[in-house]
Amino acid sequence: MKKLTVFWFPFSCIFLYRFLHIGVMSDVHVTEHPARIGILLDYSDGRLLFFNAERGLVLFAIRHKFTDAAHPTFVLEKAGTLTLCTGMELPKFVKHS
Numbered sequence: 001m002k003k004l005t006v007f008w009f010p011f012s013c014i015f016l017y018r019f020l021h022i023g024v025m026s027d028v029h030v031t032e033h034p035a036r037i038g039i040l041l042d043y044s045d046g047r048l049l050f051f052n053a054e055r056g057l058v059l060f061a062i063r064h065k066f067t068d069a070a071h072p073t074f075v076l077e078k079a080g081t082l083t084l085c086t087g088m089e090l091p092k093f094v095k096h097s
Helices: none
Strands: 008-009 016-021 024-029 037-042 046-054 059-061
Touching: 016 059, 024 059
Parallel strands: none
Antiparallel strands: 008 016, 016 024, 037 046, 046 059
């Protein structure tokens, strides 16, 4: 069984997001903070995307051969509010990729 673990670290004071996957830290610099982050899992094609939900810009993408069930987990570093929306329509950029 292959285990996929991805950590996403948004920093509120600077325009930097960090993604940790299989021990490799990747920095993603953005020009504006997205108000909504989208996460798209294409299980059969082996893609996991994090994207700016307003603009449809991909922030980070992972290729992974999924063989078992996927179980997303969300955690806040500090007290706050997290709203999860499921069943959203696919963004246009995904429909045409």
